[in-house]
Amino acid sequence: MKIIMLGAPGAGKGTQAKLIAEKYGLPHVSTGDIFRANVKEGTQLGLEAKKYMDQGLLVPDELTVRILLDRVSRPDCSAGYVLDGFPRTIPQAQVLEKALAELGDQIDFAIDVDVPDENIVRRMGGRRACVTCGATYHMEHVPPRTEGICDTCGGELILREDDKPDTVKNRLKVYHEQTQPLIDFYQKKGVLRVVDGTMDMKDVFEAIVAILG
Ligand code: ADP
Ligand code: ADP
Ligand code: ZN
Secondary structure: OEEEEEOOOOOOHHHHHHHHHHHHOOOEEEHHHHHHHHHHHOOHHHHHHHHHHOOOOOOOHHHHHHHHHHHHOOHHHOOOEEEEOOOOOHHHHHHHHHHHHOOOOOOOEEEEEEOOHHHHHHHHHHEEEEOOOOOEEEOOOEOOOOOOEOOOOOOEEEOOHHHOHHHHHHHHHHHHHHHOHHHHHHHHHOOEEEEEOOOOHHHHHHHHHHHHO
């Protein structure tokens, strides 16, 4: 099963993608996580991506597509995957569609986690991410057992630089201009499903399971 998560930054794509990956035994593929891991390791890719990420802009398609196609061609992705944060532009979606078509394959579901902008800014301010393993928490909704410390690995929890309000506003603008058109794109392909992302996390997940079966 090949699944795409759509939705604004902070809508809960990553949270739901992890739950889906666990329940259905699929790898969770997040381009944001791949970029952040490279930034942390100081690779050439990381240095290049950081220039865009810090401003809330998208990393250029050419670079992003190369990373993603490389990732999904690995053996663990052969039975499917959950894509979180990719595609984010129509050209990215077209490249993915073409790569799959060459294998006689296609996306099964594009799940749009729908959350209005007003909720997003509030949510992002509360998001905390582990610098070591990338796990995500929320100060109100998903607090760690000990403040500032990752439950899973004991790493330090930080507010991501790009989750500060000014950058979030920029990312929302970029989302509406470049990513939202994908909702229409996948609607036309007949694979779009919309869930109300303002519900409790577990209710959002239930709605998704009802779709995936
Ligand atoms: P969020 O989960 O909050 O939406 P991500 O972790 O997915 O954020 O992405 C963080 C940043 O990484 C984006 O703002 C962008 O700069 C870059 N990025 C991630 N995925 C893509 C993509 N598919 N295309 C271009 N840039 C991307
Ligand atoms: P995305 O991957 O779309 O950027 P995340 O999954 O990282 O979004 O979620 C953004 C923030 O909101 C995180 O701090 C997360 O813990 C929190 N969150 C996720 N889903 C919900 C929900 N249904 N209700 C409240 N907070 C949520
Ligand atoms: Zn951690």
